Amino acid sequence: MLELTLQAIYTGLLSGGFYALVAVGLALIFGTMKVINLAHGELVLLAAYVAYATESKLGLNPLLALPIAMAVVVSAALLTYFLTNHIKKDRELNSLILTFGLGIILTNSLLMVFSANIYSTSTEWFFEGVVIGDTLFSMRSELLAFVVGVLSLGGLYWWLNHTWHGRAIRAVSSNLDAAKLMGMNPKQAEMWSWGVAGILATLAGCMLYTTSVIHPPIGHGLTIKAFIITVLAGMGSIPGVLVGAFLIAIIESLTATFFQSSLSELASMGIFLVVLIVLPSGLFGNKRIH
Amino acid sequence: MLEVMNLSAGYGAMEVFWDLSLKFEGGKTTTIVGPNGAGKSTLLKTIMGLITPMSGDVLLRNESCLNAETWQRINEGLVLIPEGRLLFGDLSVEENLIMGAYPKNSRKSLENNKENVFNLFPRLKERRNQISSTLSGGEAQMLAIGRGLMEEPKICLIDEPSLGLSPVMTHEIFSIFRELKEDKLTIVLVEQNTNQALKIADHVYLMQAGRVALSEKRENIDLKKLEDFYFARN
Numbered sequence: 001m002l003e004l005t006l007q008a009i010y011t012g013l014l015s016g017g018f019y020a021l022v023a024v025g026l027a028l029i030f031g032t033m034k035v036i037n038l039a040h041g042e043l044v045l046l047a048a049y050v051a052y053a054t055e056s057k058l059g060l061n062p063l064l065a066l067p068i069a070m071a072v073v074v075s076a077a078l079l080t081y082f083l084t085n086h087i088k089k090d091r092e093l094n095s096l097i098l099t100f101g102l103g104i105i106l107t108n109s110l111l112m113v114f115s116a117n118i119y120s121t122s123t124e125w126f127f128e129g130v131v132i133g134d135t136l137f138s139m140r141s142e143l144l145a146f147v148v149g150v151l152s153l154g155g156l157y158w159w160l161n162h163t164w165h166g167r168a169i170r171a172v173s174s175n176l177d178a179a180k181l182m183g184m185n186p187k188q189a190e191m192w193s194w195g196v197a198g199i200l201a202t203l204a205g206c207m208l209y210t211t212s213v214i215h216p217p218i219g220h221g222l223t224i225k226a227f228i229i230t231v232l233a234g235m236g237s238i239p240g241v242l243v244g245a246f247l248i249a250i251i252e253s254l255t256a257t258f259f260q261s262s263l264s265e266l267a268s269m270g271i272f273l274v275v276l277i278v279l280p281s282g283l284f285g286n287k288r289i290h
Numbered sequence: 291m292l293e294v295m296n297l298s299a300g301y302g303a304m305e306v307f308w309d310l311s312l313k314f315e316g317g318k319t320t321t322i323v324g325p326n327g328a329g330k331s332t333l334l335k336t337i338m339g340l341i342t343p344m345s346g347d348v349l350l351r352n353e354s355c356l357n358a359e360t361w362q363r364i365n366e367g368l369v370l371i372p373e374g375r376l377l378f379g380d381l382s383v384e385e386n387l388i389m390g391a392y393p394k395n396s397r398k399s400l401e402n403n404k405e406n407v408f409n410l411f412p413r414l415k416e417r418r419n420q421i422s423s424t425l426s427g428g429e430a431q432m433l434a435i436g437r438g439l440m441e442e443p444k445i446c447l448i449d450e451p452s453l454g455l456s457p458v459m460t461h462e463i464f465s466i467f468r469e470l471k472e473d474k475l476t477i478v479l480v481e482q483n484t485n486q487a488l489k490i491a492d493h494v495y496l497m498q499a500g501r502v503a504l505s506e507k508r509e510n511i512d513l514k515k516l517e518d519f520y521f522a523r524n
Binding site for chain 1: 441
């Protein structure tokens with residue numbers, strides 16, 4: 001029983017690292033410009049399909065797809081930003097419609113190009129088991145996704161605190177007029193946050209392809225998961241994203257282990273509601289990006 | 291150095307000032323005094339580009355800077371030290387100061403400038419890790435001034451620096467401004483504390499209800515006459 005619980009928590013912890021990686025790009029953009037990018041999950045999925053194409057057509061390890069996927073996804077993210085930037089009125093609200101529509105276009109483009117088939121990696125290295133302390137089991141790919149997720153969030157945290165572009169993003173998210181008075185160009189800060197969100201989505205997409213199966217409709221589900229974690233974190237908080245992602249993933253994993261996996265989404269939604277009732281501004285609420 | 295010509299601006303449809311023309315000479319300290327609501331802060335924000343004017347022009351070194359964004363004006367050395375409220379409330383004191391070093395020219399001397407600011411305001415050093423929204427009014431004011439100095443201004447607009455400060459602190463801040471003045475910095479000082487402001491001024495403007503009511507060299511100003519103007523006793 002104890003072993004089973006520990007295993008469930010361990011599995012949840014590992015997928016939490018991946019969830020955080022999916023969610024943090026959405027949180028970053030929201031923190032900078034109060035825009036919720038509803039096409040974020042689709043951008044993650046786009047990267048996963050680039051990894052699939054690289055593996056199946058070129059016969060390369062899907063991780064080698066990273067540079068190509070990054071170019072594709074960052075371009076798509078920047079294109080989304082430029083379209084969002086053309087919204088003249090009520091950008092916060094109208095961008096929801098715009099990005100939701102772009103998500104649908106992306107999903108259907110993937111459907112057109114890659115069909116509705118389900119794909120997963122054929123590189124065996126990823127499925128091999130790793131056992132820790134004789135009891136905790138995972139696939140190599142799950143451990144890799146966790147490490148990449150945690151390192152990416154750490155890297156992002158460092159970037160926001162120690163580089164001028166990162167600081168500008170924090171300043172713009174904290175007080176727009178004050179940021180302008182420091183000589184910051186808000187448009188440039190926004191562009192950087194979309195570019196970096198694109199890079200994070202690429203990493204998440206490649207991890208998604210190596211740990212799981214992909215087909216066109218899951219992009220939407222990823223967006224919802226990212227959105228829930230962002231809200232749970234307290235909009236814009238990066239440590240909050242990590243904690244929120246672990247919470248959601250561990251609840252899901254425990255539910256799947258002790259009840260059934262079809263209830264896991266319900267359980268995480270239940271926790272989400274409870275947290276919002278108790279802490280309406282999220283776990284790390286009222287703090288912007290930091 | 292800096293000139294405002296026939297400028298009108300306001301918020302939405304409401305005009306705050308009309309047809310203002312003021313001149314700020316290089317290396318000199320110009321003081322704008324006047325009661326609350328005269329449009330002094332709005333004027334400074336319009337010069338910085340935070341507010342778009344309805345008509346008129348702002349000339350920086352004899353060239354219009356209306357088409358330049360706020361951040362471009364900062365890179366020209368034009369800096370506004372706003373009232374204490376415009377801080378990064380969710381960042382620490384030290385992080386606020388670091389943000390001040392964002393302009394490209396001031397990044398290199400970040401550490402030096404930070405030490406200088408901490409020497410000027412030891413209180414900020416004590417509270418370097420405190421979140422700035424929890425500072426008292428006077429401390430927030432010190433932080434706003436310190437952050438502005440981190441930007442290494444060439445033309446420094448200062449909005450109500452004595453607001454919320456004790457008389458001792460006010461005296462200290464003005465001695466800092468006097469030093470800046472001796473370094474030939476161009477200063478535009480908006481103040482309600484007329485006494486202090488006049489002491490360091492080279493030129494004085496009195497603004498009332500959106501207009502310039504008086505423009506005089508410091509040496510021609512009679513404090514009695516200014517007060518008469520100020521309280522409209524004529």
